[in-house]
Amino acid sequence: xxxxxxxxxxxxxxxxxxxxxxxxxxxxxxxxxxxxxxxxxxxxxxxxxxxxxxxxxxxxxxxxxxxxxxxxxxxxxxxxxxxxxxxxxxxxxxxxxxxxxxxxxxxxxxxxxxxxxxxxxxxxxxxxxxxxxxxxxxxxxxxx
Numbered sequence: 001x002x003x004x005x006x007x008x009x010x011x012x013x014x015x016x017x018x019x020x021x022x023x024x025x026x027x028x029x030x031x032x033x034x035x036x037x038x039x040x041x042x043x044x045x046x047x048x049x050x051x052x053x054x055x056x057x058x059x060x061x062x063x064x065x066x067x068x069x070x071x072x073x074x075x076x077x078x079x080x081x082x083x084x085x086x087x088x089x090x091x092x093x094x095x096x097x098x099x100x101x102x103x104x105x106x107x108x109x110x111x112x113x114x115x116x117x118x119x120x121x122x123x124x125x126x127x128x129x130x131x132x133x134x135x136x137x138x139x140x141x142x143x144x
Contacts, residue, residue, distance in 0.1 A: 025076040040090040050123040107141040115142040
């Protein structure tokens with residue numbers, strides 16, 4: 001019995017050391033507000049680098065249910081800087097439609113944007129830090 005106990009203790013100790021050394025992600029909750037219920041699919045995209053942000057090539061994309069006026073998505077993101085972008089695709093063409101001068105025609109939100117004026121196209125101004133202090137990230141959907 002003692003051997004079995006020490007063997008289990010050794011396994012759990014080893015698992016704890018390996019997990020803490022290799023885990024580079026943080027569990028986060030993203031709350032999206034101002035959704036038009038059943039007004040089109042909602043997409044959350046994440047850019048981990050300035051290059052992917054400039055090229056508009058997201059590193060991660062997730063479809064969010066849009067049957068309520070808000071949505072909550074739980075998941076894990078790598079530690080470090082990133083930009084979160086969300087939009088509601090009213091015409092279901094899987095892209096954010098923009099008009100003259102690139103102004104979005106559909107509801108959108110981006111990290112560090114609170115619905116006033118035109119959001120910056122600068123990665124450094126829109127980025128947020130993902131670390132052990134990150135809990136709930138709130139994004140609102142806005143329309144010009």
